Amino acid sequence: MAPETSRSRPAAPVEARLDAASLPAARTAALQEALAAAGVRLRPHARNGIVVLDPRRPDAADRVRALAGPGRLLVLSPTEAPVGDAGWALLRAGASDVLAWTGDEVAPAVAGRLRRWQVVDELLDCPYVREFLVGDSAVWRSVLREAVEAARFTTAPVLITGESGTGKERMAQLIHDLDPRAVKKKLVILDCSTVVPSLSGSEFFGHDKGAFTGASVARAGAFELADGGTLFLDEVGELPATLQAELLRVIQEGTYKRVGSNIWRKSAFRLICATNRDLTVGQATGAFRGDFFHRISGYTLHLPALRERVGDIIPLVEHFFRQAMPGHEPPPLSGAVRELLVRRSYPGNVRDLRGLALRIIHRHLGDGEISIGDVPDRERPQAGPAATTDWELEEWVRGRLARGDTPEEITAGVQEKVVRLAMLNQGGNLRLAARSLGVPGSTPLPAGETAGAPPG
Numbered sequence: 001m002a003p004e005t006s007r008s009r010p011a012a013p014v015e016a017r018l019d020a021a022s023l024p025a026a027r028t029a030a031l032q033e034a035l036a037a038a039g040v041r042l043r044p045h046a047r048n049g050i051v052v053l054d055p056r057r058p059d060a061a062d063r064v065r066a067l068a069g070p071g072r073l074l075v076l077s078p079t080e081a082p083v084g085d086a087g088w089a090l091l092r093a094g095a096s097d098v099l100a101w102t103g104d105e106v107a108p109a110v111a112g113r114l115r116r117w118q119v120v121d122e123l124l125d126c127p128y129v130r131e132f133l134v135g136d137s138a139v140w141r142s143v144l145r146e147a148v149e150a151a152r153f154t155t156a157p158v159l160i161t162g163e164s165g166t167g168k169e170r171m172a173q174l175i176h177d178l179d180p181r182a183v184k185k186k187l188v189i190l191d192c193s194t195v196v197p198s199l200s201g202s203e204f205f206g207h208d209k210g211a212f213t214g215a216s217v218a219r220a221g222a223f224e225l226a227d228g229g230t231l232f233l234d235e236v237g238e239l240p241a242t243l244q245a246e247l248l249r250v251i252q253e254g255t256y257k258r259v260g261s262n263i264w265r266k267s268a269f270r271l272i273c274a275t276n277r278d279l280t281v282g283q284a285t286g287a288f289r290g291d292f293f294h295r296i297s298g299y300t301l302h303l304p305a306l307r308e309r310v311g312d313i314i315p316l317v318e319h320f321f322r323q324a325m326p327g328h329e330p331p332p333l334s335g336a337v338r339e340l341l342v343r344r345s346y347p348g349n350v351r352d353l354r355g356l357a358l359r360i361i362h363r364h365l366g367d368g369e370i371s372i373g374d375v376p377d378r379e380r381p382q383a384g385p386a387a388t389t390d391w392e393l394e395e396w397v398r399g400r401l402a403r404g405d406t407p408e409e410i411t412a413g414v415q416e417k418v419v420r421l422a423m424l425n426q427g428g429n430l431r432l433a434a435r436s437l438g439v440p441g442s443t444p445l446p447a448g449e450t451a452g453a454p455p456g
């Protein structure tokens with residue numbers, strides 16, 4: 001069950017730690033008083049913090065980095081001067097927000113932010129969310145936090161991107177479940193890749209009886225079914241541009257006509273879309289309309305591939321074991337199985353991991369740890385060439401393929417690594433490195449890459 005809404009609660013006191021070392025005692029006391037009046041209880045070990053800090057100080061970003069922990073950090077700038085670029089630098093260093101503190105009237109704004117963060121953190125840590133979308137890695141927590149915030153505090157359309165099997169549909173379900181609308185209807189899922197073009201109007205808008213040959217009865221479309229609930233358009237990147245244009249009005253204004261009808265109908269729905277395509281590429285080629293993209297992406301959540309959250313693999317496996325044997329503690333994993341699970345590659349991401357976890361737990365007999373014998377034959381490391389596979393390199397290539405790099409670009413990245421290693425072997429001497437690679441002295445070495453270098 002999704003947790004009850006906390007939106008309607010009266011403004012509750014909220015806790016924060018305060019670091020105001022740079023302030024004179026009298027101003028600190030005044031700030032403390034104003035915060036207390038706004039309902040902020042100052043506690044030295046609170047999760048979220050407030051720091052009074054002039055963003056233009058040369059060490060400001062370092063201070064933020066030192067103070068930012070697992071919670072949020074709000075910077076109060078004690079000067080009248082505009083925060084400017086220094087404020088962005090503090091956000092990059094880990095601050096959640098920067099407010100200009102020109103008087104005590106800032107206290108309610110501080111309290112409001114802390115309250116919102118507290119609600120989001122409580123939701124993030126509630127058993128429902130933790131069980132529904134498992135993962136504690138920083139990259140996963142960060143996207144989950146954004147999702148919870150979007151679900152709970154806005155009605156904005158959400159676009160979820162990520163490779164196949166990263167949990168996009170599950171995330172859509174979570175956003176629907178956490179949506180605090182007092183009367184909320186169901187989540188309607190429409191897979192855009194399966195919509196037949198000739199029937200797309202009917203799928204989305206519904207039709208009246210007799211609207212076309214074969215329309216023997218009236219039928220509600222996806223927008224009508226989702227009225228009062230959520231419409232999840234999966235594989236939205238597959239929608240033809242002409243259809244995107246047709247959907248714009250209903251997404252913008254919530255009004256549409258059934259096929260064969262002249263009556264305007266209304267639908268109030270939250271829109272969530274998902275795709276494993278890079279829609280910026282689609283926009284560049286004209287396959288995906290810019291106006292449609294902007295309409296559907298009030299919030300964009302990019303779900304990381306499993307290889308970017310390797311620390312979540314074992315907790316996910318244990319979660320799938322628990323699902324497979326309700327009421328039992330999952331058996332421990334032997335070291336070798338654990339290593340196999342962590343090092344293996346998962347082109348289908350969490351879906352692949354789930355499949356493997358289930359195949360292992362089904363083979364496991366009786367008590368004791370999960371041992372290598374429980375791993376199905378075809379999942380075991382093979383002798384021969386496969387045994388010498390460079391996992392890290394394979395993962396790197398997989399990542400580059402996933403982001404759409406061409407074989408030539410990937411090869412150039414490997415070449416760059418070869419050059420770098422040769423340079424390293426020759427103490428940084430370019431000429432010796434070139435010679436060791438058999439490159440004539442006058443031939444320029446391939447240009448260095450700045451990002452995404454292969455491992456090694």
Ligand SMILES: Nc1ncnc2c1ncn2[C@@H]1O[C@H](COP(=O)(O)OP(=O)(O)OP(=O)(O)O)[C@@H](O)[C@H]1O
Binds near residue numbers: 131166
């Ligand atoms: N964080 C997670 N915790 C628990 N289960 C997860 C998590 N992420 C994904 N799963 C499970 O992995 C499987 C794939 O998830 P889901 O269908 O949501 O992925 P997807 O990104 O929508 O995939 P596709 O793009 O192929 O449609 C499902 O069985 C889902 O329950």
